[in-house]
Amino acid sequence: MTPPASRQICERCGNALAELDASPACPACGGLLELEHAPPDDSIDLRARFAARRGAVAGIDVSGVWRYRELVLPTASSAEIVSHPEGNTPLLDRAAVATWAGIEHLLMKHEGHNPTGSFKDRGMTVAMTQARRTRARAVACASTGNTSASLAAYAAQAELPALVFVPAGKVAMGKLAQTMAYGALTLVVRGTFDDCLTLARGSSAALGVQLLNSVNPFRIEGQKTIVLELLEQLAWDAPDWIALPAGNLGNTSAFGKALREARSLGLIPRVPRLAAIQASGAAPFAHSFANGFAERITVQPETVATAIRIGAPASWDRAVRAIRETNGVVAAVSDEEMLAAKAVIDAAGVGCEPASAASVAGVRALRARGVIGAHERVVSVLTGNLLKDPESLVRYHQETEPAPAGANRPVEIESTVRAVERALDTFLGARGLRAG
Numbered sequence: 131m132t133p134p135a136s137r138q139i140c141e142r143c144g145n146a147l148a149e150l151d152a153s154p155a156c157p158a159c160g161g162l163l164e165l166e167h168a169p170p171d172d173s174i175d176l177r178a179r180f181a182a183r184r185g186a187v188a189g190i191d192v193s194g195v196w197r198y199r200e201l202v203l204p205t206a207s208s209a210e211i212v213s214h215p216e217g218n219t220p221l222l223d224r225a226a227v228a229t230w231a232g233i234e235h236l237l238m239k240h241e242g243h244n245p246t247g248s249f250k251d252r253g254m255t256v257a258m259t260q261a262r263r264t265r266a267r268a269v270a271c272a273s274t275g276n277t278s279a280s281l282a283a284y285a286a287q288a289e290l291p292a293l294v295f296v297p298a299g300k301v302a303m304g305k306l307a308q309t310m311a312y313g314a315l316t317l318v319v320r321g322t323f324d325d326c327l328t329l330a331r332g333s334s335a336a337l338g339v340q341l342l343n344s345v346n347p348f349r350i351e352g353q354k355t356i357v358l359e360l361l362e363q364l365a366w367d368a369p370d371w372i373a374l375p376a377g378n379l380g381n382t383s384a385f386g387k388a389l390r391e392a393r394s395l396g397l398i399p400r401v402p403r404l405a406a407i408q409a410s411g412a413a414p415f416a417h418s419f420a421n422g423f424a425e426r427i428t429v430q431p432e433t434v435a436t437a438i439r440i441g442a443p444a445s446w447d448r449a450v451r452a453i454r455e456t457n458g459v460v461a462a463v464s465d466e467e468m469l470a471a472k473a474v475i476d477a478a479g480v481g482c483e484p485a486s487a488a489s490v491a492g493v494r495a496l497r498a499r500g501v502i503g504a505h506e507r508v509v510s511v512l513t514g515n516l517l518k519d520p521e522s523l524v525r526y527h528q529e530t531e532p533a534p535a536g537a538n539r540p541v542e543i544e545s546t547v548r549a550v551e552r553a554l555d556t557f558l559g560a561r562g563l564r565a566g
């Protein structure tokens with residue numbers, strides 16, 4: 131059987147490019163590109179095929195991305211694929227989090243369980259595979275965190291030189307550590323994130339380096355599998371809502387595309403509603419949604435959640451389409467709401483990075499406004515791992531004055547059993563538990 135063909139289509143002018151064209155944008159109009167795959171043969175039972183691959187112990191079927199390859203990149207051969215593997219993230223049920231959000235049926239899809247700690251790995255395995263197929267000399271990204279760690283890891287595996295542009299003094303320590311450890315050339319640029327992106331773009335064009343930032347259409351294809359995998363985990367019984375944090379809007383776009391395709395292939399009979407949640411200090415998409423997307427807005431972003439600290443989201447148009455097609459909503463939550471949600475998620479033994487908690491804080495806010503019903507089934511996507519930014523975590527628990535709800539300070543003691551007993555008494559007392 132010959133694999134079905136795939137093409138890249140310009141979202142703006144409809145120009146079609148060959149799948150293996152390595153242009154970063156439409157050569158005719160500069161618009162963003164989108165992958166389009168010929169639909170699989172009608173006689174194929176995709177659900178059965180995906181299910182059969184779940185038990186694999188070796189090869190590309192072990193990947194939670196490539197197991198869905200008919201919808202991701204059907205023409206890639208096993209030999210071409212650069213897979214860690216990735217995906218296979220858990221769908222968690224924690225009563226304490228559901229109760230806090232005011233929702234009966236709340237599940238958390240934890241993308242922080244990916245190899246480098248965020249969902250970026252799902253997009254990166256596909257983009258890196260494509261970079262190797264198109265014989266890239268080197269790969270690059272501008273990032274303040276998760277993308278750089280993911281790029282560095284997958285480039286190491288692909289044996290491609292990697293360049294990472296980061297703004298001086300603006301990178302989470304955990305992520306910088308990963309990027310250096312995986313062996314990327316880490317360029318700390320004296321400038322802002324925007325300067326880094328401009329420099330990365332310019333250098334890519336001049337030096338023949340492929341830029342694997344989030345507008346790369348192959349990353350979108352990989353990120354679609356967050357939705358495919360969670361639907362499969364629910365036996366294709368779609369929830370009423372899927373909530374996710376929204377920054378550059380690549381993931382919102384990917385979720386919309388995944389749902390559109392899952393519906394048209396008959397994998398699900400109806401599409402869940404998307405709830406894209408921004409930080410109130412970086413909420414251009416939420417403001418625009420409130421006006422029926424009448425205009426494209428940019429803001430000067432400010433939030434503790436660095437992963438969604440974006441004022442001019444790149445994947446705007448395709449995210450608008452995702453929200454419209456799913457009858458979705460866009461909302462904003464304050465840093466305080468996000469950190470309160472994070473404290474509840476962390477204390478439940480789950481843990482996530484600050485941006486991820488927006489997806490639970492947003493559900494609580496939408497529940498309070500009556501947008502989400504108490505009996506509706508909701509999946510919140512936790513996009514990244516607890517340990518992305520250990521410094522801000524320590525600051526929250528140890529240094530913030532006054533101590534926020536849920537702060538869990540370390541207690542310094544003399545080295546005596548008596549001191550341990552006193553500390554334990556206080557600890558149990560504060561939780562309404564009796565000592566002894």
Ligand SMILES: *Cc1c(COP(=O)(O)O)cnc(C)c1O
Nearest residue numbers: 276377378379380381437513514
């Ligand atoms: C990249 C990222 C986001 C934002 O996703 P976009 O596609 O930029 O909207 C949210 N959370 C985490 C942890 C991320 O790494």
